């Protein structure tokens with residue numbers, strides 16, 4: 001039996017970024033930059049006005065002075081005419097500063113006359129000018145490889161006219177459920193049949209990682225059906241199967257994988273739920289064989305597949321935020337396996353408090369719906385007092401904002 005930490009270490013050691021592609025800027029949102037981006041030019045590209053007002057020669061500008069308005073420069077226009085002594089150019093925000101001027105006086109600090117303007121306040125050189133390169137100098141590194149692309153990165157890349165952006169490729173994740181008892185969503189389940197919810201839960205989780213689910217359907221509990229679907233699944237970047245991986249008579253996933261050339265790295269992890277999980281590789285295609293119980297499927301995806309998919313898509317932060325928090329309830333468990341306790345975390349007096357989100361039996365799906373975190377109860381321990389501190393893996397990224 002492989003320990004939780006060892007299983008994760010093996011998986012993350014074996015996977016690597018799947019490749020790089022250039023995509024349209026907006027398609028890069030939520031993806032990871034695959035190369036450093038340095039500014040191709042200064043930004044701003046020219047000295048420009050930070051205000052709507054008058055471009056002036058500051059030396060002419062004693063308070064009370066009246067200047068002659070000789071030019072008009074709206075945004076999008078530039079003027080080559082120098083501002084002469086005793087003169088001013090009416091200028092709008094963003095427009096290039098004309099030759100001769102060294103300051104801008106905002107409208108609010110003036111009184112306009114007929115083709116003249118009277119200055120009310122002191123004017124200093126450089127007032128209200130945004131200088132060329134003051135934001136970013138040409139050649140300056142601005143978005144580094146490994147950065148998550150969010151609106152600020154999009155704004156900056158667009159400013160520098162980057163139409164296509166190099167990002168790590170999204171991985172295609174083949175999803176196969178196994179079992180003779182399954183029917184697809186949309187078909188009424190007959191007596192002793194159930195809807196194939198795992199495929200949809202895994203596909204949802206894959207999407208939330210920013211990867212692409214490729215749904216291959218249901219492998220029936222016979223060798224031919226397993227061979228057909230799994231060989232198809234091995235054409236994707238990653239294969240995830242659910243069920244058929246325990247020790248039952250009709251659990252055929254592992255032997256089929258071996259037959260198709262997948263090298264098994266481990267089977268059985270010292271965790272609960274999720275013990276029978278297997279992990280293997282065919283070349284550089286990772287294969288996760290998750291247990292079929294829907295709660296186990298989701299938790300093992302979360303703990304083992306999600307970090308791998310994120311790493312393959314260039315993320316460097318692949319694990320959930322883990323914090324120390326206080327258990328609100330007394331909890332008992334068997335020794336030997338790390339337990340993932342489904343909990344509801346709240347923040348009280350600046351501390352994380354975790355109360356169990358319901359019956360921890362792996363058959364109870366609704367306990368999963370109520371959970372916003374998993375408490376990690378170490379393998380060797382059996383009893384936890386109320387008030388004791390444990391590690392909490394936060395599943396809900398908005399948790400911090402709720403208090």
Ligand code: AMP
Nearest residue numbers: 177179196197198199243244245292293
């Ligand atoms: P197995 O590992 O094949 O024995 O499956 C374990 C349990 O998970 C059984 O109760 C199955 O009915 C259930 N199960 C397996 N596959 C799915 C699925 N795709 N959707 C929902 N439940 C499933």
Ligand code: MG
Nearest residue numbers: 178179243244
């Ligand atoms: Mg089965």
